[in-house]
Amino acid sequence: MTLFAFMLRRTLAAAPMVVLMIVVNFLLLKAVPGDLVDVMAGESGIATVEQMADLRARFGLDRSALDQFQAYLSQLLRFDLGFSFRYSRPIADLVLERLPATALLVTVAVLAAVAVGVAAGVLAGRRPGGRFDRTVSVLSSLIFAMPSFWIGLVGIVLFAVHLRWLPIGGYATVGAPGAGWPHAVDVAAHLVLPAATLGLGYAALYARVTRAAVIETSRLDFVRTARAKGISETRVTLRHILRNALLPVVTLSGLKLGSMLGGAVVVETVFSWPGLGRLAFEAVADRDVNLLLSLFLCNSLLVIVMGILVDVSYAALDLRIEVTS
Amino acid sequence: MKANNPLIVVRDLSIAFAGAKAVDGLSFTVAAGEVTALVGESGSGKTVSGLSIAGLAPPEARITGRVTLAGADILGRTPRERRLAGHPAVSMVFQDPQAALNPVLTIGEQIVEAVRADGRTGARAAAARALELLDLVRIPEPGRRFSEYPHRLSGGMRQRVVIALALAASPVALVADEPTTALDVTIQAQILQLLIRLKDELGMALLLITHDLGVVAEAADRVLLMRDGRLLEDRGVRDFFDGPRHPYGRALLAARPGRRTRRGPRPRLADTSAPCLIGGEGSGAC
Numbered sequence: 001m002t003l004f005a006f007m008l009r010r011t012l013a014a015a016p017m018v019v020l021m022i023v024v025n026f027l028l029l030k031a032v033p034g035d036l037v038d039v040m041a042g043e044s045g046i047a048t049v050e051q052m053a054d055l056r057a058r059f060g061l062d063r064s065a066l067d068q069f070q071a072y073l074s075q076l077l078r079f080d081l082g083f084s085f086r087y088s089r090p091i092a093d094l095v096l097e098r099l100p101a102t103a104l105l106v107t108v109a110v111l112a113a114v115a116v117g118v119a120a121g122v123l124a125g126r127r128p129g130g131r132f133d134r135t136v137s138v139l140s141s142l143i144f145a146m147p148s149f150w151i152g153l154v155g156i157v158l159f160a161v162h163l164r165w166l167p168i169g170g171y172a173t174v175g176a177p178g179a180g181w182p183h184a185v186d187v188a189a190h191l192v193l194p195a196a197t198l199g200l201g202y203a204a205l206y207a208r209v210t211r212a213a214v215i216e217t218s219r220l221d222f223v224r225t226a227r228a229k230g231i232s233e234t235r236v237t238l239r240h241i242l243r244n245a246l247l248p249v250v251t252l253s254g255l256k257l258g259s260m261l262g263g264a265v266v267v268e269t270v271f272s273w274p275g276l277g278r279l280a281f282e283a284v285a286d287r288d289v290n291l292l293l294s295l296f297l298c299n300s301l302l303v304i305v306m307g308i309l310v311d312v313s314y315a316a317l318d319l320r321i322e323v324t325s
Numbered sequence: 326m327k328a329n330n331p332l333i334v335v336r337d338l339s340i341a342f343a344g345a346k347a348v349d350g351l352s353f354t355v356a357a358g359e360v361t362a363l364v365g366e367s368g369s370g371k372t373v374s375g376l377s378i379a380g381l382a383p384p385e386a387r388i389t390g391r392v393t394l395a396g397a398d399i400l401g402r403t404p405r406e407r408r409l410a411g412h413p414a415v416s417m418v419f420q421d422p423q424a425a426l427n428p429v430l431t432i433g434e435q436i437v438e439a440v441r442a443d444g445r446t447g448a449r450a451a452a453a454r455a456l457e458l459l460d461l462v463r464i465p466e467p468g469r470r471f472s473e474y475p476h477r478l479s480g481g482m483r484q485r486v487v488i489a490l491a492l493a494a495s496p497v498a499l500v501a502d503e504p505t506t507a508l509d510v511t512i513q514a515q516i517l518q519l520l521i522r523l524k525d526e527l528g529m530a531l532l533l534i535t536h537d538l539g540v541v542a543e544a545a546d547r548v549l550l551m552r553d554g555r556l557l558e559d560r561g562v563r564d565f566f567d568g569p570r571h572p573y574g575r576a577l578l579a580a581r582p583g584r585r586t587r588r589g590p591r592p593r594l595a596d597t598s599a600p601c602l603i604g605g606e607g608s609g610a611c
Contacts, residue, residue: 221421221425225426225427226427226438227381227405228416228417228490228491229438229490229493230407230442230494231439243430
């Protein structure tokens with residue numbers, strides 16, 4: 001079976017799941033008390049009952065839930081994500097506008113977390129019980145125990161307020177050049193704290209998983225065979241132990257990447273990062289159901305895509321696993 | 326076979342794990358061109374003795390004593406340290422060929438790595454040498470096997486690959502730890518013969534670790550009998566089978582299947598009638 005056929009098959013198998021997610025997401029959001037009109041009326045402070053009824057009629061919020069669901073479905077079938085009355089813009093535009101910032105944040109966070117976590121896990125797993133292993137173990141426990149918004153706030157206080165090494169928040173300095181190298185450096189400086197905050201917990205997790213996998217793999221016979229060849233310990237570790245220990249790490253990274261948007265909601269809010277996470281946070285506060293439905297859908301699709309990619313990367317890492325039905 | 330100059334000399338070898346002695350004062354010699362069988366039951370210390378001679382004992386093992394290879398002290402040195410010190414190689418053939426090969430690397434990649442461990446051989450020369458080694462261990466179609474992964478090979482083929490890996494360092498001695506135990510009976514004889522032929526062709530010493538007295542009778546020139554970490558007997562193979570001096574050796578020989586017991590010969594499988602399993606009696610299937 002070719003790779004393409006495998007991916008097609010997996011995509012088709014995911015279709016019922018997507019439908020189920022659409023239904024559940026819709027029911028979930030309809031169960032939340034309050035709607036966009038309540039929020040808008042509260043903000044303006046002078047809305048009458050008639051005005052609110054008028055707004056609900058204009059937004060389609062006066063129709064029955066079933067009617068609304070039908071309308072939502074027929075929209076989706078036309079690949080139309082709908083319209084956000086809060087922003088008075090098509091949702092597809094909003095999502096596409098915010099997507100690059102989140103993609104940048106999540107990608108950098110994941111890559112850094114995998115690099116740091118795997119390196120720490122390998123070094124710790126090579127000498128279980130050693131000084132480095134104990135340090136990693138204590139640090140990862142600490143990181144697990146700290147909520148990411150708190151890590152972010154401490155990072156801001158320490159690196160942005162006291163030391164003044166890094167900007168407090170935002171995507172780029174206001175009024176700075178919007179293109180070229182200075183812009184890239186500016187964005188990178190703004191990216192350091194949010195990406196570190198988002199990635200730290202994952203790095204701790206990858207370090208733990210890698211450590212366990214390295215210890216487990218080190219005991220296998222083929223590692224002794226590799227050592228018998230008279231090659232260096234570095235080569236034994238990288239080529240024989242790590243290569244075999246990576247499978248669980250890949251599983252975890254792939255699945256976690258799909259769920260990183262959840263973490264991005266917190267981090268983007270703390271650092272005023274203009275991405276999908278903050279959009280989602282604001283959409284919840286605004287009861288912007290149309291927008292939230294689309295964000296949920298995007299996130300669900302991301303999780304499914306990551307699952308398929310993880311399966312494909314297995315086959316690349318371990319040739320015993322073939323992409324067949 | 327005459328006892329020529331010993332290649333490997335083991336003197337007073339003791340190995341302990343967390344205080345428990347696995348090997349206690351082991352002394353013997355292995356001569357080039359000879360098959361020396363190290364015999365004993367599980368836990369007798371034969372495998373860990375072989376591992377420490379090959380430089381592959383686990384790091385937590387506390388090893389004392391002296392092992393020399395052609396006069397050079399090699400005990401406690403890893404294969405890499407021995408190579409860097411310029412000592413000739415003692416290679417190991419492992420018990421379980423399935424576990425001894427890295428599942429995610431091709432046969433070729435693994436042998437080439439072993440060949441190139443000397444740091445002098447180029448990629449192309451190493452590939453040629455790897456094919457040569459596959460040919461030497463009688464693997465059919467070495468060119469095709471070269472790019473295959475271990476799981477595509479049969480158990481016997483895998484053990485041939487493990488032997489090829491062991492030969493990559495051009496060793497002067499092979500330590501074979503139960504090389505046939507994990508294999509089908511029909512394959513066992515082939516692998517044993519291959520090892521003996523390679524020993525003759527390459528002039529190596531072969532230390533054959535086994536608990537199978539059939540293998541010993543077929544292959545060994547000398548027998549070292551171990552129990553509880555001590556050496557009980559060190560005899561020529563004919564002497565050993567004619568009448569071991571130690572009571573444990575005598576008990577071991579008497580325990581072999583196919584011997585006469587006090588009640589007369591054991592019933593042989595071929596003499597017993599098979600129960601009728603298919604179709605029941607009278608169906609004509611029996």
